[in-house]
Amino acid sequence: MRPHVHIAPLGPGDPTELGGYELLGRIGQGGMGQVYLGESPGGEPAAVKVIKPSVVDSETRMRFAQEVEILKTIWGARIAALLDADPEAERPWLATEYVEGLDLSRHVAAHGPLPALLTAALGATLAEALATVHRQGLLHRDLKPANVLLGPNGPKVIDFGLAVFAESTVSLTAPHTVVGTPSCMPPEQANGERPLTPAVDVYALGAVLLFAASGHPPYRADNIHLLFHQVTDPAVAPDLSGAPDELVTLLTGMLAHRPQDRPDLAEVVRRCRALIEAQGLKVAQARRRLTAYTAAPTHILDDLLAVGPASGPHVRAEPGPLASSSPAGAAPEPSAGAGAGARARTDATPASDARAEAGPAGPDQDAAPARTAAPLSPGRASGGQRSGGSDRPSPRSSAQARITARRLREAYAASTPF
Template identity: 45%
Template sequence: MQPLKSTDPKQIGPIAIRGLLGYGGMGRVYFGLTGDAEPVAVKVIREDLLGREEVRARFFRELDALRSVQGPQIAALLDASDETDERPWIAIEYIRGLTVKELVETRGCLSLEHAATLGLLLAKALADIHAAELLHRDLTPGNVLMSREGPKVIDFGLAAFADGPSDLTGSAAHLGTPPCMSPEQVNSPRQISTASDVYSLGATLLYSLTGHYPYRDRVTAARLLKISDPNSPPDLDGLPDQFEPLVRRMLAHEQADRPTVPEVRAWCERLVGSQVNAAIRSLAVGNYVERETDPEQAAPPKPVPKDLSAVAPPGSVIHRLAERLRREYAATARF
C-alpha cells in the first residue's frame, strides 16, 4: 500500500480512503474502510479518462460481470456507485494475502499437491465464471490472491460475455497480460472462447510450479510473436512429470486441442487424491502470507523493456500491440 497524495480522494462514496493499492493504464485501486470499519478495495477510473466512453463501458462491464458471477474463489462485489455518477466506483472485498506471483517470487514454487489444489480451485472459479456466460480473459498469477480461505480470482476489467464478440478490443483497451495471453488473444481477440481462459490457467499453473511463463522473452513483442506462432512450443522446463501432459494440452496453440474446464478439474482432483478438503486447507494455511500494509515497504516498480524494433518492425501489428501493452503495464509492472 502506498500513502495518499494530495491529489488522491479522501472519500469515495461512503468509503473513507486510507491508501493506494495499485494503478494501471485506466484506473486506480484504493484501500478504504466502510462506515462499519470493513476493509475494501475501491476501483475508480483515472480522472483524465472519465470522459472517454470506451473506458466507462469497460468499467461498467466489469461491474456487470461482478454482479453476474458468484463463487467461493471469486472476490465478491460489496458496493458500487450508480452508473450516472460523475466518477463511478466499485468496492470489492479486500484480501490481505499475496498474489500467486508474489508468493512464488518471495517463497518459491508451489509443491505438486498445492499446485494441483490451486488448479482444482481455479477450475471451479472458471466454471462459475463461464456458467454466468462470461470469459475472464486475464487469469494470471498476478490476478489470483491467496486468502485465508484459499485462492481468490480478482480483476474482471477484461471480462467479456461469451455469446458474442467483445467491444473492448479497440485501440483504447489492452487485451490481457502478455505472459498468459492465449494465441487467439494475440491473433484474433474477437474470436476467443472459454478455451482462452483454459490457456491462461495453464500458464498460471506452469508459473506456480516452475517460476516461469510459457515464453520467457522479456521484450513484449518477441513474446507475442512466439505466442502467435504455432511452430513455437511453450517452454515447459522444470514442470513435474505428473503435470506435463495436462499443462501441455492446456497450452496448445489451437483452442480445440485444449482440455475443457471440467477435464482440467477432474485431472487436478486425481492429482490431489481422496483428501480434497485436507488439501484445500493445506493450500490455504501453508501459502497464506498477510500483505504488508506499511507504505514504506512497497517495492519499486520493475523496469519494462523498451527495445521493440529488434523483434518487430515499427508500424507492424505486433509492434503497435506490444507498444500499447508496454505503456499500460509500465504503470503496474505486473510481469
C-alpha cells in the same frame, strides 16, 4: 517473520472518501487507475478501484461500466465480490471484497514455486471457479498470477475488467487491438480472433499453474513483439522447464496451441484430483494444505486497524507504484496489444494486498483456513447509490481509520531516505 504490508499512504492528490468508503492507503496501481484500501461505514475493509482523472473519457467510462455490470452477475466462493460502484461519478469507482493476501505472482517471487501437490490443489480450485464463471455466460480473458489472490480462506480470482460474454462478437476495443497479458494469453486471443471460447481461460489457467510450479510463464522474451510471435507461432512450444514431472502432461494439454486440443475445465479438475489422490490425499485436504501454506500467521488488517499502544505491526510502506511484483530477475508482465501499432493497456488491479511469510503449517501439514472479514451485504452491490447523493453517509474520520493512516505515514517516513 513479520508480514510485509504493501500499503502506501495517501498522497496529496488522492481522495480521502468515495461513496461512503473512507480511503486509508494505496494497495495497487495500473495504467487506468489506482486501488485503495477503504473502510465502509460499518468498518468492513474493501478494495476501492478508482479511474485516474487523466484517462476518464467516454470510452473509459463505457469499459468501466461494462466491468461493473459483469461483476454484478458473477458469484462464487472463489470470486472477490462486488460491494458497490458508481461508474457515473466524476471519478468512476468500484469497491470489491478486500482479500487479505499476496497475489500468486508476489508469493512465488517471495517464497519460490509451489510444490506439485499444492499446484494441483490450486488448479482444481481455480478450474472450478472458472467453470462457475463460464456457466454464467462469461469469460475472464485476463487470468494471470497477479489476478489470483491467496487469501486466508483460499485463492480468489479478481479483476474482471476484460471479461466478455461467451460467444459475443461485441467489443469495446478498436479493430485489430488485442487487450490482455501476453505471457498468459492463448494464441487465438493474441491473433485477435473472435468469438473467443472457454478454451481461452483453460490456456490462461495452464499458464498460471506453470508459473505457480516453475516460477516462469510459458513464453519469455525481451520485447512484446517477440513475445507475441512466440505465442502465436505453432512451431514454438511453451517452455515447461522446471515443472514437476507429474504436472507436465496436464500443462502440455492446457497450453495446446489449438483450442480444440485443450481439456475442458471439468477434465482439468478431474486430472488435478487424480494427481492429489495418487499421493494418498483427498482434494479437500490438499486445498487446506494450500491455504495453510500461503496464508499469513497473523491478521494484518486487524493489526492495522487495532486501537491500542504503539506496539503495532512492523509495516513496510512502499512509496511509488505498487503493481504486482514479478519473479526475481523477471520483468513485470506487460498488458498490451498485438502487432505493430498495437496499444498497451493495463487496468488497475487490486493488487496483492498484505500477506506474511508462509505460516508454520507447511505443505505436509493440515490446517484449517483462517477466518476472514465477511463481505458487505450483497444488497450493496446494486450500484444504485451515487456518491454525493442524499442517501450516502457523510465522510467519516473514525478513530481506527485515523490511527491506521498515522501508522502508514510514520512507516512511510521511516523508510524514506531523507
